[in-house]
């Protein structure tokens with residue numbers, strides 16, 4: 001045989017291996033219906049290139065180390081107390097100034113399955129039983145806390161806490177499958193995201209690999225108790241935040257790395273447009289007291305993910321190789337942890353960027369909440385809350 005023939009046979013064997021995946025080693029082996037979709041990436045020249053060369057996020061203070069597991073969302077109540085945060089075992093907990101106290105939970109079926117575990121990943125199998133609170137928001141008038149639970153839907157609990165009441169678990173007949181984040185307007189309407197109707201939170205990596213577009217932006221009306229779909233066919237919608245004047249909201253498009261603006265009032269009500277192209281792939285967004293938007297960037301853009309975004313067939317092929325899911329995911333997010341937070345003006349201008357490009361101190365960010373000149377930074381991948389002093 002010639003070298004070319006040997007190479008040809010090896011290639012065939014590899015293709016056969018990937019096709020059959022006999023040892024179920026691939027990142028998508030448990031997902032027979034997996035399909036990869038094109039991500040229509042923003043034009044390169046529109047992607048911000050500014051960097052924080054000083055890695056200012058590394059100056060953050062680490063708080064509550066090993067007292068909070070995977071705090072995604074951080075909220076303060078209308079009296080300024082807190083923080084409150086949702087953790088990996090399904091509880092919403094409250095810092096009373098001295099200790100963490102249990103505040104609320106979404107599952108009525110909690111058991112020893114929800115007890116503390118050695119690693120963040122070991123909570124995943126029971127999340128649908130214990131609940132997994134992601135987005136948190138207080139209604140400033142009533143003091144009620146609204147909770148987006150990734151598995152159980154949208155909830156509300158009174159200022160005294162305890163078992164939260166479910167508000168909605170479906171929209172237009174389609175169950176919520178990955179409730180992610182929410183905000184509330186002055187009339188008590190809740191705007192929230194369902195990241196996918198195919199993949200649940202514990203499979204968020206497969207959702208990223210697939211980039212399927214069943215994600216939705218939704219509205220819950222407390223008077224009619226109806227949930228309506230405001231936008232559909234979104235690839236991994238994530239954080240959502242109302243503008244200071246309530247005339248629009250912005251929400252994160254996870255796969256495209258954009259912020260989209262959805263008009264709630266005025267002539268353009270009900271329409272949407274691109275608000276900002278982000279330097280990476282976003283998680284949550286929060287509005288500060290000046291009406292500016294802090295966006296938590298889960299990871300920076302990389303050449304690898306930019307190229308694979310437009311070649312779903314190549315992506316599928318690579319995913320069939322016997323490479324562990326975590327490694328595939330790490331490649332997808334640029335090969336390393338890289339925390340970024342960005343601030344945008346109310347009209348979409350990039351104002352500030354803070355980074356920890358080595359993930360040294362702030363390993364990753366899910367949310368940034370500004371309070372009294374400080375940024376409170378939570379992440380589903382951290383066992384602490386990072387606090388950055390803006391002064």
Ligand SMILES: *[C@@H]1O[C@H](CO)[C@@H](O)[C@H](O)[C@H]1NC(C)=O
Pocket residue numbers: 109111113129
């Ligand atoms: C309650 O939790 C148990 C496991 O502790 C599970 O087997 C059961 O299906 C759950 N019930 C409901 C209604 O979710």
